[in-house]
Amino acid sequence: MSIHSIKRDQCHLAWDKSIEPVLWIQSGETVTFDCLDASNGQILPSSNSATIGTLVFSQLDQVCGPIYVEGALPGDTLQVDVIKLETADWGWTGIIPGFGLLADEFVKPDLKIWKLVRSNTGDDYGYAWFDEAKGIKIPLKPFMGEMGVARGVEGQFSTIPPYNTGGNLDTKYLYTGSQLFLPIETEGALFSIGDGHAAQGDGGTAIETPMKVTVRLTVRKDRPYTRTPHFLFQNPKAVTPQASSSEEFYCVTGVNADIREATRAAARNMIEFLGVEHGLSRTEAYMLCSVTADLRMLEVVGVVYIKSWILAHVLIQVRTFRWTCQTTWCVGLCLTVLIWVNLQALQIGMMIPRSIFQRI
Structure with a gap:
């Protein structure tokens, strides 16, 4: 099967079905992308906090493609197999005024440049020290923040939020070995990818890094229920410590500015997935x-302007180990938190262990 390559400068800054493809491939072929970081090369290993103030925001979150x-036809599904991810030896995390859940409290720009100590031993991708003196060490788990296909409607759409067709998914479970399923709305799918992350929590800010990524793109005609991004992944210790090391999880998503919706x-x-794939009634599912x-x-x-009030129930678990600091966020019914946040889009995932089905 052919392996194709896409360079860093073969990129665009909006989801738009009128953009000319940079590559035409057959279903099932493999493509390697060499992607810049989310700053589009504006932040370098030598940068400091002052660089944040000089960022050209219209150039952020570029994606390579489209393919x-x-x-691929509207109504089909594009299966994206993540085959290989390779970070650079550095990354960055920034506080950008006006962005983030606590933007009103963190108003000064800041920038942290990370040295990434890479490894290719099994599932060990290496680590980055947050603060060596305090013993805070971050395990690397790279993934691509942006993966999507063109929307079926006319016009240009920002790469900042997620859509039903993908986009800025920022989902940490899309690491090597995972499969992403995207609903196709336009002929050819027009797949693009970018925004490499060396590590990130659920819904959090990442260690942004340039990334080389290899994916296989396959058209599926048998998944009419794929209406939003779905994905399949293993190594679920980040989901539940009780899971076995080989257990698979299947996740569907809902994308809306309202947390309840x-x-x-x-x-x-x-x-719908359980009904089609496992023959369950809606009540059973x-x-x-x-x-x-x-x-x-x-x-x-x-986004910049306040859109809504959200009453959310959030269970926050913080687990600190001797050499690793890990934070897990999950939706629960433990602590009621009133959040006044500038929302453009919010993505909720529901995942289920495949091991409960004896015939897969």
């Missing part, structure tokens, strides 16, 4: 979701 996949959409999408499915707040994307 035209032969045979995003959650309801995720539930409906899981119910609904009950199964409440018994075994987990909800995750995968991403919160902010």
Whole structure:
């Protein structure tokens, strides 16, 4: 099967089905992308906090592509197999005024440049020291923040938020070995990718880094229920410590600026998946979701203006190890938090362990 390559300068800054493809491939072929970081090369290893003030925001979050996949038609699904991810030896995390959940409290720009100590031993990708003196060490788990296909409507759409067709998913479970399923809305799918992350929590800010990524793109005609991004992944210790090392999880998503509607959409999408793939009635699927499915707040994307009040129930667990600091966010019914946030889009995921099905 052919392996194709896309260079850093073969990129664009909006989702737009009128953009000319940079490559035409057959379904099932493999493409390697050499992607700049989310700053589009504006931040360098030598940069400091002052660089944040000079960023040209219209140049952020570029994506490489688009790729035209032969045979892809509206109503089909594009399966994206993540084959290989390779970070640079550095990355950055920034506080950008006006962005983030606590933008009103963190008003000064700041920038941290990370040295990434890479490894290629099994599932060990290496680490980065946050503060060596304090013993805070971050394990690397690279993934691509942006993966999507062109929307079916006319016009240019920002690469900042997620859409039903993908985009800025910022989902940490899309690491090597995972499969992403995207609903196709335009002929050829027009797939693009970018925004390499060396590590990130659910809904958080990442260690941004240039990335080389290899994916296989396959058109699926047998998944009419793929209406939002779905994905399949293993190594679920980040999901539940009780899971076995080889257990697979299937996740559907709901994308909406309202947390309740995003959650309801995720539930409906899981119910439809269980009905089609496992022959369950809607009632059976609904009950199964409440018994075994987990909800995750995968991403919160902010904009400049306040859009809404959100009353959310959030369980926050912080686990600190001797050499590793790890924070896990999950949706629960433990602590009521009133959040006044500038929301453009919020992505809720509902995932289910495949091991409960004896015939897969």
